[in-house]
Amino acid sequence: xxxxxxxxxxxxxxxxxxxxxxxxPSWAADVPxxxxxxxxxxxxxxxxxxxxxxxxxxxxxxxxxxxxGPANARAGKANxxxxxxxxxxxxxxxxxxxxRSRLDSRWELSxxxxxxxxxxxxxQPIYVLPVFATTHQNSLPTSPNPANQVHTxxxxxxxxxxxxxxxxxxxxxGIFGDYGDLWFGYxxxxxxxxxxxxxSRPFRETNYEPEALFVFPTHFSLxxxxxxLVSFGINHQSNGRADPLSRSWNRVxxxxxxxxxxxxxMFTPWWRIPEDRKTDDNPDIxxxxxxxxxxxxxxxxxxxxxxxLRSSLRGGSDAHGSGRLTWxxxxxxxxxxxxxxxxxxxxxxxxxxxxxxxxxxxxSLLNWY
Numbered sequence: 395x396x397x398x399x400x401x402x403x404x405x406x407x408x409x410x411x412x413x414x415x416x417x418x419p420s421w422a423a424d425v426p427x428x429x430x431x432x433x434x435x436x437x438x439x440x441x442x443x444x445x446x447x448x449x450x451x452x453x454x455x456x457x458x459x460x461x462x463g464p465a466n467a468r469a470g471k472a473n474x475x476x477x478x479x480x481x482x483x484x485x486x487x488x489x490x491x492x493x494r495s496r497l498d499s500r501w502e503l504s505x506x507x508x509x510x511x512x513x514x515x516x517x518q519p520i521y522v523l524p525v526f527a528t529t530h531q532n533s534l535p536t537s538p539n540p541a542n543q544v545h546t547x548x549x550x551x552x553x554x555x556x557x558x559x560x561x562x563x564x565x566x567x568g569i570f571g572d573y574g575d576l577w578f579g580y581x582x583x584x585x586x587x588x589x590x591x592x593x594s595r596p597f598r599e600t601n602y603e604p605e606a607l608f609v610f611p612t613h614f615s616l617x618x619x620x621x622x623l624v625s626f627g628i629n630h631q632s633n634g635r636a637d638p639l640s641r642s643w644n645r646v647x648x649x650x651x652x653x654x655x656x657x658x659x660m661f662t663p664w665w666r667i668p669e670d671r672k673t674d675d676n677p678d679i680x681x682x683x684x685x686x687x688x689x690x691x692x693x694x695x696x697x698x699x700x701x702x703l704r705s706s707l708r709g710g711s712d713a714h715g716s717g718r719l720t721w722x723x724x725x726x727x728x729x730x731x732x733x734x735x736x737x738x739x740x741x742x743x744x745x746x747x748x749x750x751x752x753x754x755x756x757x758s759l760l761n762w763y
Contacts, residue, residue, distance in 0.1 A: 496658055496693070496763040497622040497651050502564065503611035505572065511564050516760035517579045518560035519720070521732045523756035526556035526585065530750040535639060537747070542638045542675050551590045554598060556754055558583040574610045579603075585742060599744045605629040605647070619652040619659065629664070633743040640675045641743035643667075643683075658691040658763065681712040682747040683740035691762055696724040698761050704740065714739045714749075722761045732758035 495503070502508050533547040559582050566576035581603040587596050607627035614621040625648065632642030644667040652659045663686040671677055684704035691700045698721070705715040716738025722730045736752040739745070 495622065495653060497653050498611075500763060501577075501609050501623055501625075501651075502567075502575065503609075503623055508567060509564075511567050514561050514563050516560065517562035518581050519558065519722070519732070519758050519762060520560055520760040521558055521756055521758035523556040523732065523734065523754035525553060525756065526734075526752060526754035527553040528750050528752045530748075532745045532748040532750070535744050535748070537638075537641075537676050538678055539674060539676070542640060544638050548598075549590070549593045550598060551587055553589055555586045555588045556584065556756075557586070560760075569608065574608060577607045577609055579605045579607065583742070599633055599742045601631060601633055601743050603629065603631045607647075607649075616652070619654045621650070622653050623649070623651040625649040625651075631743060635744075637675075639744060641679075641746060642675055643669075643679050656693045658689075658693075660689040660691075662687050662689070676743075676746055679746050681706045681708060682714045684715055693763060696730070698722040698763065700762055704738070714747075716740055722758050725757065728759065730758045730761060732756050 498504050498507050529552060531550045531552050533550050535542075535544045537543060560580070562577050562579035564575050564577050568574070569576060582600065584600040585598045587593065587598050590596070605627055607625045609623060609625040612621045612624055627647050629645045629647045630642070631645075633640065635641070645664040646667065647662060647664040650661045652661075665685075666680050669677075685707045687702055687704040689700060689702045691698065693699075700718075700720045700722075702718040703715065704717075706712055716736065719735045721733045725731050732755070734752070734754040737750075739747055739749050741748075741750065741752055
């Protein structure tokens with residue numbers, strides 16, 4: 395974990411991931427996918443070049459090495475897969491009557507859905523919101539730590555832009571024989587005062603969130619829901635700023651995933667790793683950004699609605715939480731419209747104890763599933 399408030403390593407990582415995402419359409423078709431386990435699996439790949447390479451791999455045919463471009467000339471070439479691609483492989487390998495498991499395609503839980511290591515995949519939604527507005531902007535961020543209190547109001551517009559990048563990759567497949575995988579994830583979200591010309595259009599807040607997760611498949615039923623996975627990991631989140639605007643925390647996080655039809659429910663409790671009170675940027679953050687959340691996702695067709703509820707799990711003056719509702723709907727190809735509504739505390743790290751309502755609208759390139 396990096397020192398509190400230091401963002402440079404994550405800025406570099408974000409830049410690399412962002413460049414990789416932008417470059418992907420030009421080279422992903424030239425890189426063959428991991429070898430699935432059947433001809434049916436190959437037939438479900440949507441990309442012509444990847445489907446042909448899959449057939450060649452199953453037939454044992456070796457092709458001449460493709461000319462190396464800027465992206466695939468380096469050792470350890472990376473592929474970018476969507477959850478739809480992974481799900482097609484898993485369903486085809488299991489048979490045409492097998493139901494589509496979104497948690498399986500997202501985390502490669504079953505043996506037939508394994509795609510190997512170091513393939514870049516979407517994690518949280520990737521979106522751009524040209525409009526992200528509130529009637530109660532936080533111009534005086536505060537904290538119980540005197541070193542993290544702003545005394546001069548910032549000049550901020552109530553309407554700004556917001557965007558998010560998020561990727562993950564599996565770095566270890568089969569921790570215990572064929573059971574369990576280790577994933578690394580990285581998410582970066584920014585709030586940009588792009589319309590604030592009188593104040594040089596600053597980035598008001600950027601949050602950096604690297605994490606490592608051990609993911610294990612499960613097979614049980616609870617009240618008609620299929621328990622599909624459990625995971626445990628370490629999560630760091632910070633805004634990489636100097637005092638008095640520095641905010642950060644480190645957490646041990648668990649996930650329990652359930653599925654039924656087109657519904658997905660994820661329960662996520664966490665425990666904050668304690669810090670020295672004298673140097674803690676935000677000692678009461680758990681009472682505002684919570685100690686657990688539940689996420690409910692409903693899909694129909696190419697539409698997706700997500701509701702995320704966070705709670706401090708405390709009563710009285712420490713009872714705080716939030717709700718985030720998103721709707722993704724098809725526009726053209728893989729491009730979706732994206733609407734987000736947030737109410738409560740902790741929309742971002744700098745706003746961890748700021749209660750407000752935010753509404754955003756824009757487009758998304760990748761969604762949850």
